[in-house]
Amino acid sequence: MTASVAEDAQGAGHTGPNHGLRIFLIWLPIAVAADLLLYFVYGPHMPPGQMSNSAASQQFDIKVMSVLAAPVMAAVLVAAIYSLIVWRHREGDDEDGPAIFGNTRIQATWITVTAVIVLFLAGFGTYELAWPGFAGAGAGEGPAPIWKPDGTPLQVQVIAQQWRFTYRYPQFGGFETTQLVLPINEPIQFNVTSLDVIHSFWAYQLGVKADANPGVNNVAYTTARQTGSVTVRCAELCGLWHGAMFDYGKVVSVAAFKSWANKTEVQLAAITKMLPPYSTTYDPTVVPQMSKAMVKAGLTGGNGYYYPPNDPVQP
Amino acid sequence: MSLPARVVTLVLAFLAVAAVAAFVVIHYFLGSPPTVDYSAGVTADTGATVHVVMQEDPQNTVSTHPDWVSYFIQNPQTHAWIHTTLFKVPAGSKIDMTIYGYDGCTPLRNPVFGEVTGTVGGVEYVDGKPVKELNSWSGCNVGHTFSIPGINLNVPMATPSNPNANLCSTSPCTSGPHKTVTFSFMTPRTTGEYFWQCRVPCGGGFLDGFGGPMQTIGFMTGNMEVVS
Numbered sequence: 197m198t199a200s201v202a203e204d205a206q207g208a209g210h211t212g213p214n215h216g217l218r219i220f221l222i223w224l225p226i227a228v229a230a231d232l233l234l235y236f237v238y239g240p241h242m243p244p245g246q247m248s249n250s251a252a253s254q255q256f257d258i259k260v261m262s263v264l265a266a267p268v269m270a271a272v273l274v275a276a277i278y279s280l281i282v283w284r285h286r287e288g289d290d291e292d293g294p295a296i297f298g299n300t301r302i303q304a305t306w307i308t309v310t311a312v313i314v315l316f317l318a319g320f321g322t323y324e325l326a327w328p329g330f331a332g333a334g335a336g337e338g339p340a341p342i343w344k345p346d347g348t349p350l351q352v353q354v355i356a357q358q359w360r361f362t363y364r365y366p367q368f369g370g371f372e373t374t375q376l377v378l379p380i381n382e383p384i385q386f387n388v389t390s391l392d393v394i395h396s397f398w399a400y401q402l403g404v405k406a407d408a409n410p411g412v413n414n415v416a417y418t419t420a421r422q423t424g425s426v427t428v429r430c431a432e433l434c435g436l437w438h439g440a441m442f443d444y445g446k447v448v449s450v451a452a453f454k455s456w457a458n459k460t461e462v463q464l465a466a467i468t469k470m471l472p473p474y475s476t477t478y479d480p481t482v483v484p485q486m487s488k489a490m491v492k493a494g495l496t497g498g499n500g501y502y503y504p505p506n507d508p509v510q511p
Numbered sequence: 512m513s514l515p516a517r518v519v520t521l522v523l524a525f526l527a528v529a530a531v532a533a534f535v536v537i538h539y540f541l542g543s544p545p546t547v548d549y550s551a552g553v554t555a556d557t558g559a560t561v562h563v564v565m566q567e568d569p570q571n572t573v574s575t576h577p578d579w580v581s582y583f584i585q586n587p588q589t590h591a592w593i594h595t596t597l598f599k600v601p602a603g604s605k606i607d608m609t610i611y612g613y614d615g616c617t618p619l620r621n622p623v624f625g626e627v628t629g630t631v632g633g634v635e636y637v638d639g640k641p642v643k644e645l646n647s648w649s650g651c652n653v654g655h656t657f658s659i660p661g662i663n664l665n666v667p668m669a670t671p672s673n674p675n676a677n678l679c680s681t682s683p684c685t686s687g688p689h690k691t692v693t694f695s696f697m698t699p700r701t702t703g704e705y706f707w708q709c710r711v712p713c714g715g716g717f718l719d720g721f722g723g724p725m726q727t728i729g730f731m732t733g734n735m736e737v738v739s
Contacts, residue, residue, distance in 0.1 A: 355621065357620065357621055357710075358708075358721060358725070359660065359706075359708065360660050362621065362623055372623045374628075374660075374663065391620055391621055392620065392712070392719060392721050393721065435721070435726055436726045436727075436728075436732060437706050437708065437732070440660070440661070440706050443660075464626075466643070466644060467623060467625070467626045467644060470622045470623070470625055470644065470646045470648065470649075471622055471623060472622075478621075480620055480621065480622075483648075485648040485649070486618060486648055488648075489618035489647060489648040489649070489650075489651070490618060492616070492650070492651040493615070493616045493617050493618060493651050
């Protein structure tokens with residue numbers, strides 16, 4: 197290859213239109229308009245809403261990522277459409293295009309921009325995860341959370357079982373109910389566990405989604421900012437009726453919550469006496485009453501199992 | 512191999528694969544126990560009373576899983592026991608349910624489901640005696656539950672007085688020690704399918720008792736279809 201061909205390929209001495217500038221000028225208003233629409237028009241409606249501090253944090257994160265992604269997507273689409281129109285094959289033009297050996301300016305720009313975006317997202321994501329108030333982004337932090345909210349949060353144990361969630365309130369006598377009722381503007385600590393297989397507690401509008409594993413206390417915090425209904429779903433395939441494992445909770449005023457909790461504590465007193473002592477995990481097979489009950493039932497399971505270890509599917 | 516032989520082999524192989532696929536689809540995905548219809552002749556949303564009769568057995572000797580515990584539903588016309596857990600009831604009606612409990616006891620994994628919820632008056636009747644809860648951890652007194660989460664219905668099934676002894680061994684049971692559990696509940700006005708299940712981990716031979724009959728329609732779980 198001669199030097200003159202290489203120069204042609206680099207565009208040296210080229211007197212045609214500046215395609216890069218054209219693409220940029222087309223892209224710029226599209227990118228700005230897309231970002232403004234995404235942030236200010238669609239943004240407030242993005243999931244999961246703003247019903248809690250964790251939900252609002254997640255919505256903000258999604259808005260930021262959308263604002264970053266939209267210009268990149270617009271650039272790809274503008275460049276592709278521009279190429280299809282301007283450099284399309286024309287009738288009678290059978291010549292090969294110029295041989296191209298790279299463009300330092302484009303390569304440097306591309307690498308710099310993508311590196312800045314990726315590094316920003318890494319820093320932004322870490323900050324959002326670690327920043328007190330939004331720590332864990334609504335997901336469970338495990339049994340030993342690195343961050344705790346100020347004050348004494350309301351303890352709500354979420355017990356998942358095929359195919360229903362039950363909720364235990366240890367600060368109100370330890371009653372257990374199928375109703376999830378929460379107060380507004382008070383920190384809430386969900387202690388999420390399971391008493392059979394793996395489930396996942398997903399309180400959509402609260403922006404809380406924590407795995408429910410047997411024998412594990414998965415702690416998730418949130419503070420509700422609005423009253424209203426909360427959809428709770430299992431987000432982990434857990435058996436035949438996984439798709440039907442959902443219910444609806446509600447966020448109410450502090451006074452209404454206390455009234456409900458005190459009333460329910462009294463109503464369920466007889467049932468509460470039947471429950472095992474409150475524990476952050478819910479493994480009934482280690483509770484003495486349960487062992488006695490199994491003996492009465494003639495079940496010979498060992499090591500916490502209902503059935504003997506030599507049963508065919510028992511590990 | 513000659514061309515005709517190759518074509519014949521190819522066609523046969525294709526048919527074999529298609530037959531296996533059809534078997535899987537029909538047997539596993541479309542196969543379903545029959546639905547017992549309790550809605551015939553009853554006008555929905557009138558509060559009419561429908562009497563549904565079921566039984567729970569320690570085995571199911573009329574199935575390919577004779578060692579699986581199982582519910583049966585009685586046909587309202589013939590009174591024959593049907594190996595199914597699917598039944599159809601009218602919307603907005605009162606269901607008077609009778610369940611014969613022939614199986615022995617197994618403690619609930621979560622004793623909170625020893626509470627009777629969702630029934631008329633919040634009670635069930637065990638051999639005619641009203642009961643609001645059964646503590647399966649203090650006594651060997653619960654065999655299974657009949658629970659429909661969609662309408663917050665939960666009824667623990669009492670076990671025979673002499674638990675786990677001389678239980679009926681041939682399904683459907685017609686004799687042997689048992690308890691008769693009765694209760695009433697209102698069907699919702701919203702039509703649709705409401706799944707029901709047993710909450711006692713009664714799938715013996717499966718991990719923690721949660722497999723087998725607990726996960727199979729026709730044994731310990733099914734659907735209540737509410738129709739208009």
